Amino acid sequence: MTGLQHFNNAIITKKKIINSDLCLINFEVENWHKHVPGQYSEICLTAENGYQAIRPYSIASSPDEKSVTFLIERINNGEVSNFLYDISTEGDNFQVSNPIGKRFILQNKKIPIFVASGSGIAPFISMSKYLANKNKRFYMYHWSKNFSGLVIYEENKSYINSLYFPNITRNKPPNWTGGDSRINSKTFNNLDLNNQYEFYVCGSDFFVENALDIISNLGKKFDIYTERFGSF
Ligand SMILES: Cc1cc2nc3c(=O)[nH]c(=O)nc-3n(C[C@H](O)[C@H](O)[C@H](O)COP(=O)(O)OP(=O)(O)OC[C@H]3O[C@@H](n4cnc5c(N)ncnc54)[C@H](O)[C@@H]3O)c2cc1C
Structure with missing residues (x-):
């Protein structure tokens, strides 16, 4: 111990x-x-x-x-x-x-939406693999400075711009078809807001606060779960 x-x-x-x-x-x-x-x-x-x-x-x-x-x-x-x-x-x-925490675990009662910046993708690697094994649908939004930081791009690339929304904020490769802007009020425009969603947000304190503001302003009441990795 x-x-x-x-x-x-x-x-x-x-x-x-x-x-x-x-x-x-x-x-x-x-x-x-x-x-x-x-x-x-x-x-x-x-x-x-x-x-x-x-x-x-x-x-x-x-x-x-x-x-x-x-x-x-x-x-x-x-x-x-x-x-x-x-x-x-x-x-x-x-x-x-041993594994810790009940606050940020996958509920999987509504359609899960994962929103991550940088290493904040870590819990969503676990959640998305678990859901994929069960053939369950999820949305994933990920912001990274560069392409290599999109650590589960290969697994999800067939869903790019439909269920998977990778964003590169600094070093975009040529012919990049994903997003290149930071999270903003238009980020979730593709969602049908009449659906029932559960949002999971993970990353730096700053990113989580920013994402929370944006999700809260979508005009619907959603279940929102957050994990903050620290201030950076
Ligand atoms: C629930 C939870 C889950 C986490 N999961 C992950 C994860 O999956 N992957 C991961 O990489 N990290 C994760 N973190 C962050 C991790 O716990 C550490 O805080 C991080 O690795 C920094 O620790 P350190 O010992 O390297 O830095 P420290 O020696 O603790 O800090 C050095 C300096 O860096 C600053 N600092 C602390 N954290 C950060 C940061 N994240 N970015 C920039 N500056 C920082 C501090 O203010 C300090 O000045 C998680 C945090 C929490 C609370």
């Missing part, structure tokens, strides 16, 4: 650097309790002198997968994210808590 949460021994089985900001890390976690899409775990680093640093990370794998995946965004001077991105490697041992 470490602190209040129950932590399990975990070993990195795979690490994939996506770009200069993002990496995906797979862990094999002892005694892993199946999670509900949308939950997070705490990752604990322990230094040789016993110093520990703990941060929460959304679980990006679906509940059916054997390994537990996290999408880590490297933050300038960030203690844990830098270690995970720069230094950690396959075979390293960590501690990962």
Whole structure:
């Protein structure tokens, strides 16, 4: 046990650097309790002198997968994210808590709409894989600085501009057919507002506040769930 949460021994089985900001890390976690899409775990680093640093990370794998995946965004001077991105490697041992949180879990009672910026896509990787396995429909809006940051583009590209709305705000590739503007009052114009939707919004504090304003101004009352990763 470490602190209040129950932590399990975990070993990195795979690490994939996506770009200069993002990496995906797979862990094999002892005694892993199946999670509900949308939950997070705490990752604990322990230094040789016993110093520990703990941060929460959304679980990006679906509940059916054997390994537990996290999408880590490297933050300038960030203690844990830098270690995970720069230094950690396959075979390293960590501690990962049991899944936490009921506030942001997938309800799946209405049509889910995922709204993410940057690494805020992490819980929606889990949710969308889970729904895709059940042939359930969802909408996904994702903003990224560059193409490589659209980490689940390949899985969703056949739905581009119908159910999947990727947006690149800085380095668009040539012939890019997705969006290129920031979230704004026209973003959700394609939705039939007479439908029943549940909105999930995840990303920086600033992005979540902005998205909440825009969704609240659509003129209908929707279920809205938010996850804030911090101020950046
Ligand atoms: C429920 C929850 C789920 C999360 N899931 C994810 C996830 O899936 N992937 C992910 O990458 N992160 C996620 N985060 C953010 C993560 O927990 C850390 O806050 C982040 O990795 C920074 O930690 P650090 O130790 O690297 O930085 P710290 O050493 O804690 O902070 C260093 C400096 O950076 C600032 N800072 C803190 N957070 C950020 C940030 N996000 N961006 C820019 N500056 C920051 C701090 O104010 C501080 O000045 C989640 C946060 C929460 C609350």
